[in-house]
Amino acid sequence: MSTMFLDTEEIREMTDRKTRVAQRRMLNALGIIYRIRADGGLLVLRSHVERELGGAPVALARKKEFTPNWSAATNG
16 A cells, blocks of 8 residues: 655655755656655655656546437438
């Protein structure tokens, strides 16, 4: 089960950076919103990353209701 936030290893893997300063620079470059915890760690919402990088399911458009064209069916 995934958690609400990326863990330290996931942030490191996504940014390909080891230090928090370098990770923040990469997150900024990617347009990923994050917060800095009191201990200096990064909080990155998993749902935001999925949405920004294309991993979240896209809402399906409502299927248009079919309405027959009865005037075209008449012989008239």
